[in-house]
Amino acid sequence: MKKISIDPITRLEGHGRIDIFLDEEGNVANAYLVVPELRGFEKFAEGRPVEEMPRITPRICGVCPEAHHMASAKACDAVYHVEVPPTGKKLREILYSAFYVADHTVHFYILAAPDFVLGPDAPPAERNILGLIHKVGLEIGGKVISSRGKAMDIVGMLGGKTIHPVGALPGGVSKAIDEEERAQIEEWGHALIEFGQFGLQLFHDVVLANKTYLDMILSDTFTTPMYYMGLVDENNKVNFYDGKVRVVDPEGNEFVKYAPEEYLDVIAEHVEPWTYLKFPYLKKVGWKGFVTGKDSGVYQATPLSRLNAADGMATPLAQEAYEHFYDTMGGKPVHGTLATHWARLIELLYAAEHIVELATDPDITNPHVRNIPTETPDEGVGIVEAPRGTLTHHYITDEKGIVQKCNLIVGTTNNYAPMSISIKKAAQAFIKKGQIISEGLLNRVEMAFRSYDPCLGCATHTLPGQMPLEVIIRDCEGDEIERLSWNM
Amino acid sequence: MHLVKTLVLGLGNPILMDDGVGLKVVRALKPRVVDPQVTFHESSRGGLNLLDVLVGYDRAIIVDAIQTRDGTAGDVYHLKSDDFESCLHVSCVHDVDFATTLELGRKMGLQLPRDIAIVAVEVQDVTTFGEECTPVVQLAISTAVDMVLQELESVGCAG
Numbered sequence: 175m176k177k178i179s180i181d182p183i184t185r186l187e188g189h190g191r192i193d194i195f196l197d198e199e200g201n202v203a204n205a206y207l208v209v210p211e212l213r214g215f216e217k218f219a220e221g222r223p224v225e226e227m228p229r230i231t232p233r234i235c236g237v238c239p240e241a242h243h244m245a246s247a248k249a250c251d252a253v254y255h256v257e258v259p260p261t262g263k264k265l266r267e268i269l270y271s272a273f274y275v276a277d278h279t280v281h282f283y284i285l286a287a288p289d290f291v292l293g294p295d296a297p298p299a300e301r302n303i304l305g306l307i308h309k310v311g312l313e314i315g316g317k318v319i320s321s322r323g324k325a326m327d328i329v330g331m332l333g334g335k336t337i338h339p340v341g342a343l344p345g346g347v348s349k350a351i352d353e354e355e356r357a358q359i360e361e362w363g364h365a366l367i368e369f370g371q372f373g374l375q376l377f378h379d380v381v382l383a384n385k386t387y388l389d390m391i392l393s394d395t396f397t398t399p400m401y402y403m404g405l406v407d408e409n410n411k412v413n414f415y416d417g418k419v420r421v422v423d424p425e426g427n428e429f430v431k432y433a434p435e436e437y438l439d440v441i442a443e444h445v446e447p448w449t450y451l452k453f454p455y456l457k458k459v460g461w462k463g464f465v466t467g468k469d470s471g472v473y474q475a476t477p478l479s480r481l482n483a484a485d486g487m488a489t490p491l492a493q494e495a496y497e498h499f500y501d502t503m504g505g506k507p508v509h510g511t512l513a514t515h516w517a518r519l520i521e522l523l524y525a526a527e528h529i530v531e532l533a534t535d536p537d538i539t540n541p542h543v544r545n546i547p548t549e550t551p552d553e554g555v556g557i558v559e560a561p562r563g564t565l566t567h568h569y570i571t572d573e574k575g576i577v578q579k580c581n582l583i584v585g586t587t588n589n590y591a592p593m594s595i596s597i598k599k600a601a602q603a604f605i606k607k608g609q610i611i612s613e614g615l616l617n618r619v620e621m622a623f624r625s626y627d628p629c630l631g632c633a634t635h636t637l638p639g640q641m642p643l644e645v646i647i648r649d650c651e652g653d654e655i656e657r658l659s660w661n662m
Numbered sequence: 663m664h665l666v667k668t669l670v671l672g673l674g675n676p677i678l679m680d681d682g683v684g685l686k687v688v689r690a691l692k693p694r695v696v697d698p699q700v701t702f703h704e705s706s707r708g709g710l711n712l713l714d715v716l717v718g719y720d721r722a723i724i725v726d727a728i729q730t731r732d733g734t735a736g737d738v739y740h741l742k743s744d745d746f747e748s749c750l751h752v753s754c755v756h757d758v759d760f761a762t763t764l765e766l767g768r769k770m771g772l773q774l775p776r777d778i779a780i781v782a783v784e785v786q787d788v789t790t791f792g793e794e795c796t797p798v799v800q801l802a803i804s805t806a807v808d809m810v811l812q813e814l815e816s817v818g819c820a821g
Contacts, residue, residue, distance in 0.1 A: 218677065218791035233677045236707050280710060303766055312769065319770050322710060338706065 192619060192645045194601050195652070200608025203650070204464065205598035207590070207623060208449060219580040224253050224551060224571045225344055231567065231582075232338040239338045240273035240329060241560035241585065242567075244415065247342035249567040252435070252554025253575070254344045254547035262346030262543040265332055267415045268359060268532045269341060270558070272328035274414060274525035275366050277561045278477075278518050279325070281627050282373060283318045286515045289624075290381045294390070294617050314376075321369040324362040328529065331355060346544025356539055363529035367491065370523030374495055377519055382502065391512040392503070395603045396622065398596055399424040399509040400466040401456060401473035403588065404480030405559045406431075411488040412480050412524065414559040420483045421456065424468050426507040429456070434557040437566055441583065442471075444591075453591045454583060464594050472595065475563030475588035476626055477517035482507035489531060492524035511596050514625040518561075551575040560585035562627050586628045596622040605647070616645060616658055665699050668819055669719040669775065670810060671712075672704045673726040679792045680735075680785035680799045684725040687781070687806045694811065697819045712760065713767045713774075722775040723813055725806060728782035735786035736798040738805045740813070742779060777817075781809050 197203040215234065219227065228246040232239030244266060251258055258266070288301040291309055300308075307315040332351070333339025341347050351359070381387045390396065406420045407413040420431045421440070432440050443452035444461040455461045455471035462470040473479070487493040499520060500506050503513055532538060555568045563585030570579040600622040604615040647656040672688030675681040685704045692702045703715055716722055728739065767774050783806050786796045794800070 212678065212789050212791065214791045230677065233675060233706060236675060239706075284710075302762060304762060304769070307766075307769065315766060315770055319710070319713070319766075319772075323714070326711075326714065 192597055194598075194605070194645060194647045196605065196608070196647065196649050196655075198650045200605070200649075202598055202602045202605050204594075205601050206448065206464075206594050207597055207628075213450075215582065216580050219569075219577050222577050224250055224569055224575045224577050227567070227569060227577065227580075228342055228344075229338070229340055234582075234584075238273075238277060238560050238562065238585070240270060240333070241558060241565050243333070243339045243342055244270055244558045245556045245560075245565045245567040247344065248416075248434075248556030248558065249554045249569050250344035250556070252556060253551045253569055253571055254554075255549040256345040256545050256547040258346045259540075259542050259545055261350070261537055261540040262545075263416070264532045264535060264538055265347050265351065265543060266342055268529055268538075269329055269332040269339065270415050271525040271528045271532070272325045272332075272366075274561060275370075275522055275529070276322045276325035276329065278522040278525070279318060279322045279369075279373075281561070282515060282518055282522070283314070285624060285627070286518075287376070287380075289617075289621055290384075290387055290515075294621060295614065317369060317372065321366060324365060328359055328362060331359070343544060345547050348544070350541045350543045351539055353539055356533055360530060360533040363526060363533055366526035366529060367523065370519070370526045371491065373519045373522060377516055381516075391510045393510075395600055395618070396511045396596070397509045398466050398511060398592065398599060399507075400470070400592060400595075401429060401459070402479035402482035402507055403473050403475040403564055404483035405557065405564065406484050407488060409488070410485040412484040412486075412521070413488070414521075414525070416558075419557060419564060421473060422483050422507060424466070424507070424509070426482065430458070434555040434566065437555060437557070437568070437583075443583075451590055452587070454588055455591070464591055464598070466592070466595055472591045473588065474592040474626075475559075475585065476514050477521050477561075478508060478511075478514040478625075479563075480559060481517045481520065487520065487524045489524050489527035491527055492520055495520045495523055511622060511625045562586050563588040586626070589626045589628065593623045593626050593628060596626070610647060610656055619645060666720045666817075667718065668697075668700045668721040668723070668814070668817070669716065670695075670700060670702050670723045670814075671715060671725070672702070673706070673708070673724060674704075675706050675788075677791055677793055679787045679790050680783075680795050681727050681788040682793070683727050683783045683785060683795055683799055683803065683806075686795065686803055687725045687783070687810065690803060690807050691810055694807070695814065695819070697814075700814065700819050708760070710763060710766075712763050713772065716764075716767070716774050717772050719775045721777045721817060723779045723781060723810055725781045725783075725810065727785040727788065729785060729788075733784040735784050735796065736802040737784040738802055738809055739782045739784070740779065740809055741782060779813050781806050781813070 191208040193206045195204045228243050231242040231246040234242055284303050288306050292301050292305050333341040401421055403421045405413050405417050407417045418431050418433055421429045423429045430440055441454050442457040443454050445452055456473055459471035466472055487496045550573050551571045553570045557566050565585050566583040568581040569577055571577055597619050600618045604611045645658045646654055649655050672684040674684040676685055688702050688704055705715055783802050785799055
């Protein structure tokens with residue numbers, strides 16, 4: 175067979191490109207993360223029966239299909255004005271918590287931990303899960319694989335063993351669980367709690383015990399005070415699945431708390447000429463550009479912002495970890511972008527505890543898991559916390575339930591402006607008066623936006639599948655003066 | 663006697679036009695292969711999720727979309743997993759890339775295919791939502807199907 179030489183490039187032109195603009199003195203004036211946009215979803219959805227949306231929207235993203243599935247199912251509940259029976263809601267929550275454990279596990283151990291365990295200046299060839307195993311031992315790899323596996327088995331058990339979950343329907347879920355399944359979920363849940371504690375201990379031993387890392391987390395380079403968003407329950411505790419969206423200001427005071435159907439009163443979207451992407455901001459504060467602080471409507475929606483926006487965690491071990499977090503970081507709110515990794519581990523523990531809490535609920539094997547919709551469909555909004563931020567689905571249908579309009583604000587979108595701002599701050603430490611320290615620049619810039627775990631274009635499996643990063647530094651005239659790249 | 667189990671895995675997003683070409687190839691192949699030792703599977707997820715699917719097979723043929731520098735849409739490539747060594751040990755958006763996934767799985771002692779072939783179709787549009795491929799990529803499906811059939815035949819699987 176003919177040998178074909180291939181040179182795979184990024185799946186999308188401009189994927190993960192960062193433009194850094196310098197001022198006349200050669201200091202960083204602006205930095206923008208340029209992300210390609212997937213086009214035409216609204217048109218794709220129009221004309222389809224709304225009950226298909228919980229099966230279609232998970233396809234938008236190969237990373238967090240469960241989040242789209244849940245937001246979509248909740249929007250459909252609202253469109254049909256149907257209440258989900260308590261057991262149906264709890265089963266959705268078990269599935270969703272298990273998904274959180276799996277997703278946060280992958281992000282922390284595959285992406286974040288190598289930066290800390292091997293060091294931010296270790297060569298990229300070593301800063302990965304294999305390097306982590308090499309340094310910490312094979313056992314950690316086994317824990318990651320088996321814990322993620324258990325979490326995904328719970329997702330499969332409740333969501334249907336298909337490529338994407340199909341378990342949630344308007345009005346509830348398609349299938350109840352029996353005692354055997356319940357006991358299995360409980361057993362796995364306990365193992366996941368243990369794994370959650372292991373992660374926090376690892377963070378404590380490797381990151382917090384190392385003064386260099388703690389200083390880096392607390393450093394100005396990675397500090398960006400802004401508004402923080404997150405879903406909370408009726409006690410203002412972090413909730414991934416249900417409740418109201420609470421936003422606190424950079425000082426930690428409640429700015430607004432809104433129900434899903436009120437999102438358009440609170441959020442507006444800013445358009446920039448250099449990208450098709452829209453930048454959501456708080457309407458009442460207004461868009462003041464790529465700046466943070468109390469006068470700028472820029473907010474973030476991340477694990478860190480969820481902790482900042484809440485008064486605590488709803489489970490005991492996670493609450494303990496939450497208190498330790500704020501004690502160590504010097505009180506609420508925490509502004510350090512890199513602390514997002516710690517927040518993610520606290521959320522992982524909460525998710526695991528929540529699985530056990532729900533699996534031991536006496537009502538969890540109740541066969542009544544769905545109310546069949548009987549009302550005429552019209553309009554509905556569903557909001558969940560996706561691992562990467564608050565996810566909003568909004569559908570308008572005709573009286574037959576055919577989608578007329580659809581609007582989605584996906585998790586990462588909330589964070590486009592904060593990511594650009596964090597990148598700018600990281601770049602400022604490495605570019606001074608025209609002197610570019612290219613050695614540390616890429617690593618720090620990557621660490622700054624990686625903590626947001628951005629979803630840069632939702633179908634990430636196209637070969638070769640690795641994260642390309644290109645940084646283009648331009649002078650005050652906009653002319654390119656340096657180009658740094660990885661994996662291009 | 664241990665029967666050699668082969669997995670034909672289509673990867674892609676079924677609603678992002680050409681991105682879903684791997685799934686379409688696998689769907690077209692399915693009715694043409696009767697060998698009970700050959701399993702067909704579709705997935706829209708990557709990274710560690712691929713381990714769940716690959717475990718337990720001796721051999722795998724993966725069909726996916728690809729974009730190469732100066733590539734011509736509709737071209738079909740036959741690759742071995744070694745061809746992606748250059749991608750090994752690199753960071754990725756949310757998860758590990760394919761080669762790292764395999765190495766991680768092997769280190770963990772999972773039974774993974776020892777022989778992996780990749781049939782990749784050069785794509786044109788993977789950013790617009792749609793269930794159909796672009797015409798040029800649609801035309802390449804039969805070429806990719808033939809390539810997989812040939813690969814199966816070469817390792818003794820019955821068509």
